Amino acid sequence: MKNKKCVAMLLAGGQGSRLGVLTSKIAKPAVPYGGKYRIIDFPLSNCANSGIDTVGILTQYKPLELNDYIGSGKPWDLDRLEGGVHILPPYQGQKGGNWYKGTANAIYQNLEFIERYDPEYVLILSGDHIYKMDYSKMINQHVEDGADCTIAVLEVTMEEASRFGIMNTKEDGTIYEFEEKPKQPKSNLASMGIYVFKWNKLKKYLVEDEADPNSSNDFGKNIIPNMLAAGEKLKVYRFNDYWKDVGTVDSLWEANLDLLNPNIDLNLSDSNWRIYSRTTGMPPQYVSQGAKVENSLVTDGCEIYGSLDYSVLFDNVTVEEGATVDYSLIMPGAVIRKGANVRYAIIAENADIGENADIGGDPAIVGTEDWGITVIGSNLKVGKNAKISANKMIVDNVDEGEKI
Amino acid sequence: MRTTAAAGIVFANSNDNLLRNLTSQRSMASVPFGARYRLIDFSLSNLVNAGIANIGIVTKENYRSLMDHVGSGVHWDLDRKNGGLRILPPYLANGIKRYSGTVDALHGAKDFIERCNCDYIVLCAADILANVDISALLKAHVETGADITTVYHTGMLPPNRDDAMIISLDENSRITSIEFDGVAGAVKSYGIGITVIARDLLSKLVNDAYENDLPSFNRNVLAVKVGQLKIFGFEHSGFVTLMNGTDSYYKASMALLDTDVRRQLFNSNRPIYTKTRDDMPTRYGTKANVSNCVIADGCVINGIVKNSILFRGVTVEKGAVVENCILMQETAVGANAQIDNVIADKNAVIGENMVLKGTNEKHFFIKKNQIV
Numbered sequence: 001m002k003n004k005k006c007v008a009m010l011l012a013g014g015q016g017s018r019l020g021v022l023t024s025k026i027a028k029p030a031v032p033y034g035g036k037y038r039i040i041d042f043p044l045s046n047c048a049n050s051g052i053d054t055v056g057i058l059t060q061y062k063p064l065e066l067n068d069y070i071g072s073g074k075p076w077d078l079d080r081l082e083g084g085v086h087i088l089p090p091y092q093g094q095k096g097g098n099w100y101k102g103t104a105n106a107i108y109q110n111l112e113f114i115e116r117y118d119p120e121y122v123l124i125l126s127g128d129h130i131y132k133m134d135y136s137k138m139i140n141q142h143v144e145d146g147a148d149c150t151i152a153v154l155e156v157t158m159e160e161a162s163r164f165g166i167m168n169t170k171e172d173g174t175i176y177e178f179e180e181k182p183k184q185p186k187s188n189l190a191s192m193g194i195y196v197f198k199w200n201k202l203k204k205y206l207v208e209d210e211a212d213p214n215s216s217n218d219f220g221k222n223i224i225p226n227m228l229a230a231g232e233k234l235k236v237y238r239f240n241d242y243w244k245d246v247g248t249v250d251s252l253w254e255a256n257l258d259l260l261n262p263n264i265d266l267n268l269s270d271s272n273w274r275i276y277s278r279t280t281g282m283p284p285q286y287v288s289q290g291a292k293v294e295n296s297l298v299t300d301g302c303e304i305y306g307s308l309d310y311s312v313l314f315d316n317v318t319v320e321e322g323a324t325v326d327y328s329l330i331m332p333g334a335v336i337r338k339g340a341n342v343r344y345a346i347i348a349e350n351a352d353i354g355e356n357a358d359i360g361g362d363p364a365i366v367g368t369e370d371w372g373i374t375v376i377g378s379n380l381k382v383g384k385n386a387k388i389s390a391n392k393m394i395v396d397n398v399d400e401g402e403k404i
Numbered sequence: 405m406r407t408t409a410a411a412g413i414v415f416a417n418s419n420d421n422l423l424r425n426l427t428s429q430r431s432m433a434s435v436p437f438g439a440r441y442r443l444i445d446f447s448l449s450n451l452v453n454a455g456i457a458n459i460g461i462v463t464k465e466n467y468r469s470l471m472d473h474v475g476s477g478v479h480w481d482l483d484r485k486n487g488g489l490r491i492l493p494p495y496l497a498n499g500i501k502r503y504s505g506t507v508d509a510l511h512g513a514k515d516f517i518e519r520c521n522c523d524y525i526v527l528c529a530a531d532i533l534a535n536v537d538i539s540a541l542l543k544a545h546v547e548t549g550a551d552i553t554t555v556y557h558t559g560m561l562p563p564n565r566d567d568a569m570i571i572s573l574d575e576n577s578r579i580t581s582i583e584f585d586g587v588a589g590a591v592k593s594y595g596i597g598i599t600v601i602a603r604d605l606l607s608k609l610v611n612d613a614y615e616n617d618l619p620s621f622n623r624n625v626l627a628v629k630v631g632q633l634k635i636f637g638f639e640h641s642g643f644v645t646l647m648n649g650t651d652s653y654y655k656a657s658m659a660l661l662d663t664d665v666r667r668q669l670f671n672s673n674r675p676i677y678t679k680t681r682d683d684m685p686t687r688y689g690t691k692a693n694v695s696n697c698v699i700a701d702g703c704v705i706n707g708i709v710k711n712s713i714l715f716r717g718v719t720v721e722k723g724a725v726v727e728n729c730i731l732m733q734e735t736a737v738g739a740n741a742q743i744d745n746v747i748a749d750k751n752a753v754i755g756e757n758m759v760l761k762g763t764n765e766k767h768f769f770i771k772k773n774q775i776v
Contacts, residue, residue, distance in 0.1 A: 035685035036701070074478070075682075260687075268684035269702065276682050280479070281675030283666060284439035285686065289696040299685035299701055300440075303663075308688075 004054050004083060004117040006139055006196075008047050009110070011103055012040060012127040013060030018248045020393045021377035022348055027059065029127030030066040031252065032331045032349070034259055034268065035299040035312050037277045038069060039246060042132070043125045044076040044085070045275045050135040052123065054083030056113050058106045060090060060099060075278040088113060102217030108206040114199065122202055124195040124219065130255050130266070131243040132273055133194070138237045142196040148232040149201070149224070151175065152194035152239050164190035165220050167236050175234040178224050189236055192243060195219065201232065242266040249393075253346060253373050256312045256329050260295050282315055290321070306336065314349075323353075328360070331378070344371075344390065348378035354400065357382050361390025410542055410600070411458040411487070411520040412451040413513060414444060415506065416470055418529040418597065422564055422649055425769050426749065430469040432647065433461070433530035436732050436750070438660055438669075439700040439715050442473050443647070445678045446535065446669075447528040448480045448489075450598075453674040454538035456526065458487025460516040462509045464494055479679045492516055505619030510610045517607055525606050527621075529597030533656055534644040535669050535676065536598055541638045545600045548577070550636040552605070552626065555598040557644045563588035564648040569595035569622050571637055579635045582627035593637065595622070596644050605633075643668040654747065654767055657713050657730050660698045683716050691722050707737065721756070728764070735770075746770060 016028025023031060029040035040057075047055050055078060059066055073085030088110050090099050100106035107114075107124065114122060121142065123135055133152070142150040153167050161182070167189045168177040179185070205223050209215050215222045227234060242265050244255040258264045268275050282301035287293055292307040301316035306323035314332040319325055323336045326343040333350040336342055340353045345360035353359060359382070360374040372391030376382060383400030392404055416433035426435045433444035444461070451459055459482060463470065470491075476482075477489030492513045510517070510527075517525060524545070526538060536555060545553040556571055570592045572581045586592055601609075609625050618624035626635060643665050645656035659665045670676055683702025688694065693708040700716040707724035715733045720726055723740035731737070735748045738756035745762030746754075749772040754760065758776055762768030770776055 259684075269704075274682045275684070279680060281672075281677050283670035283676070284698050284700045286661075286663070286666065287694045287697050287699065291695065293688045293694055294692050295690055296688045297685040298688065298699075312685075 004119045006052055006054075006121040006123055007083075007114055007117050007119040007199075008043075008052050008055045008123040008125055008135070009107055009114070010040070010043055010047075010055055010057045010125045010127055011106060012057050012066060013063075013100055013106060014126075014128065015061040016128070016247060019252065020249060021375055021395045022249070022252070022346065023062075024395070025062060025378060026065045027061045027063060027127075028247070030069055031246070032314050033130060033246065033252070034256060034275075035297045035314055036279055037268075037275060039130065040066070040069070040127045041076075041275055041277045042130055043127060044070075044073075044078065045273075046131075046133050046135060047125075048076045048078060048276065049273050050133075052135060053078065053080050054117055054119075055085050056088045056110060057085060057127075058088050058100065058110065060106075063087070063089060069278055071278070076276045083117065086113065102215075102222075103219045104206055104209055104215075104223050105217035107202075108210050108217070111203065111206070114203075119199050122197050122199050124193075124197070126193045128247055129192065129243060129245055131192075131239075132241065132266070132270075132275070133239060133243075134273075135194075135196075138194070139196055141237050142235070145173075145235045146233065147196075147235040148198050149227055149234045150196045150237050151224070151234065152192040153189040153236045154192055154239050154243050156188050156190045158185060158188050161185035161188045161190065165193075167191060169236055173236045173238075175228065175236060178220070178228060180220055189238075191220065192239060196237075201227075249346065249373050249375055253329060257310060257327065259297055259312065260310060279315065288321075291319075337384075345374040345376065347376045348380075350379045351376045352381045354382050354384040354386060356385050357398075358385075358387045360388070363390075366390045409522055410454070410456050410524040410526055411460070411516075411522040411603075412447075412456045412526045412528060413510070413516070414447045414451075414459065414461045414528045414530055415509060416444065416461050416467060416530050417464040418531040419565075419567070419647065420466070422531070422647055423653055425650055425747070425771075426653065427466065429466065429772065431463065431466045431530070433463075434467075434470040434473050435647075435653070436715060437533065437653075437657065439698050439713050441676060441678045442470075443533065444470065444474070444530050445480075445676050446533055447530055448474070448477075448482070449674070449676045450534075450536050450538050451526060451528065452480050452482065452677065454526075454542065456538065457482060457484055458520055458522060460490045460492045460513055460520075462492045462513050464509065467491070467493060473679055475679070480677045487520070490516060506621040507610060507613040507618055507624070510606070510621060511614040514607065514610065517603060517610075520603065522603055524600055525603050527597075527599045527601070531647040532597045532644065533647070533669070534596060534640060534642065535671055535674055536596075536640050536642075537674065538598070538600075541598070541600055544638050545636070548636050549634065550578075551633040552599060552601045553636045553638050554579070554595050554600075554626070555640050556593045556637045557596050557640050558593045559591060559644075561586045561588050561590050561592050561594055562646050562648040562652060565646055567620070567622065568646060569627070571595060573637045577637050577639075579630060579637050582622075582630050582635075584623055584627070593639075594646075596640060596646060598640075599626075650747070650767065650769070654730065658711070658728075660713065661696050661711060666698075681716055686714075689722075707739075715750075743768075749774075752776065 012029040016023040072079040078085040246252040285302040296308040305321040306319040320338045322339040339356040363371040382398040420427040482489040686703040689706035699714040702717040707720040712729040717734040721739040741758040748770040752770040753775040
């Protein structure tokens with residue numbers, strides 16, 4: 001096997017429990033985003049565009065749909081003779097096997113995979129974020145700095161800082177302290193969960209961490225603090241473009257609507273940095289006479305007879321006559337039947353919203369106290385004239401005329 | 405029957421001359437159609453949807469854009485070790501002339517035919533637009549014990565298509581006569597350019613015809629042998645267009661605005677595949693006003709668009725009005741421009757405030773890369 005300069009390991013095993021019903025059947029990285037993408041398209045496309053051709057994808061929670069989606073890696077140009085994309089679930093060894101106990105343990109259990117490529121550097125990524133990033137620039141900085149570990153950071157406001165893992169640095173970007181969700185943050189440099197390590201260093205710390213029975217086997221909680229304590233050279237890599245964690249219903253909704261905001265810098269139509277996705281075999285979208293489509297994203301396979309405003313429609317969505325969709329995400333294959341009104345909602349895959357149903361609430365009317373995005377789970381049927389108010393997470397079919 | 409028992413041959417340059425505007429730099433097979441397709445996508449998908457994974461594309465000229473489009477065949481799942489997609493360009497050698505008809509073209513493809521290791525060959529012209537159930541065709545072919553089965557449609561004969569086979573059938577669907585040079589508009593049963601035939605028989609018929617300098621497989625072989633060979637018809641009653649001029653191209657495009665036609669051409673059991681481009685979804689702005697349009701991904705619409713077909717990456721600026729138009733890939737319509745009955749080939753640029761009006765009889769045509 002030819003050696004690779006850098007191997008990427010993508011942590012895609014998380015449940016994403018804060019997304020509720022949206023991840024009841026699929027892993028978070030497989031959650032649809034932006035009309036035709038899945039969250040994992042972003043790190044995979046970034047890898048492809050950054051010239052990283054060997055990617056291990058660590059899966060654990062509900063991997064079926066994710067495995068299907070990744071397939072041979074072809075849509076991201078990651079079907080390679082040497083390297084390419086590899087799905088790495090937990091496995092049984094001679095002495096039994098374990099689920100991945102933490103992010104660091106997931107990598108530890110796949111030391112052999114990384115060793116096959118004998119890389120100089122390992123890039124650790126997660127499947128939870130929407131951003132476009134040239135990893136090669138980060139790796140170059142890491143090499144120039146001669147760092148043992150480089151952590152990508154984003155400047156956040158001091159108020160937000162207490163929600164993130166915060167890097168406290170010296171002027172030259174050397175990290176002297178890492179604080180997870182500090183009450184009194186000393187810095188506003190938030191970790192993006194993207195790390196470059198010298199492989200020999202990472203390996204040493206992974207092995208030591210595994211030997212510690214009290215460790216949570218986590219990069220943020222264990223590996224990074226241990227490296228700092230031992231005086232290793234850790235640096236930050238500053239990232240200034242769009243980056244969004246889509247771990248909650250609200251943030252997923254916001255990140256989608258960001259695509260409709262001309263003042264937000266997330267350009268998915270840059271031909272030099274395409275975001276690839278697996279789509280095939282769908283006819284073009286049709287917008288009927290009498291339809292009204294404004295401030296929205298619509299993709300292949302959609303048929304629009306009703307009205308859309310500030311919404312993102314995924315593939316094969318039908319919006320029937322007289323239906324209205326405002327400030328909502330309608331995921332693949334969902335149907336919004338005649339006269340239904342959907343606002344401030346996420347309608348998951350293949351859900352069927354019955355005639356004249358009324359879903360979600362406008363914050364201006366509901367009042368911010370009780371307001372929240374309403375989510376309808378995948379494959380659910382909402383009966384005619386049903387009414388579902390703001391801030392509801394629907395996990396079962398809803399009967400005709402039912403009020404929730 | 406094994407589904408792999410058939411191979412396909414697609415004629416890429418069928419009737420190129422009938423769409424001169426669109427084929428000056430490309431073959432009929434690579435004429436853009438329906439917002440995100442090329443005509444050949446329909447033939448390739450029809451074959452692939454019947455489990456045929458061994459396809460030769462016979463080309464004569466102008467095939468660079470076709471090669472760009474089909475590539476290794478991956479988008480049709482045709483990058484295979486067994487079979488897959490092969491482009492069969494003409495070769496010039498002593499005594500071999502460039503194709504002048506389908507017999508020459510098939511003779512040029514004789515290596516493909518001899519080596520394809522299949523019992524049947526499905527011949528497809530690239531100048532037709534239809535979603536045809538080729539598995540049902542193959543099944544009927546085997547069940548009737550036919551030597552040859554050709555797909556027909558009953559309806560008004562298109563103009564400029566003297567080459568269309570006008571057929572008469574008996575009650576068992578056996579073809580009793582094949583004629584040509586029909587009068588446009590007459591209601592007839594006519595062939596739509598898809599024919600299945602046993603491989604050995606095809607080889608023999610093509611060799612004989614080639615030796616005897618006969619140009620057309622349909623006219624000089626099938627029509628002549630209609631009594632000797634068991635030639636059957638297989639009806640395709642769904643939507644079909646035989647391309648016969650820019651006008652028919654425009655009409656077939658606009659037919660996509662009819663939901664029923666879209667259901668017939670795009671059927672989730674027999675999807676039409678094409679080369680994907682990874683465009684982002686289409687963005688509709690605050691001033692967008694879109695009505696009765698078929699639109700591909702990657703467009704940015706801030707103006708008024710009615711009764712039109714927009715290909716990938718088309719931009720319509722604020723205040724622009726687009727009506728009854730076919731705008732191909734990357735066409736840019738400037739602010740406040742007004743265009744009606746325009747067919748714009750790829751990368752056309754229509755400047756701000758420009759007014760361009762064609763009529764329903766004579767469309768205003770903008771060439772590839774032209775700036776107006």
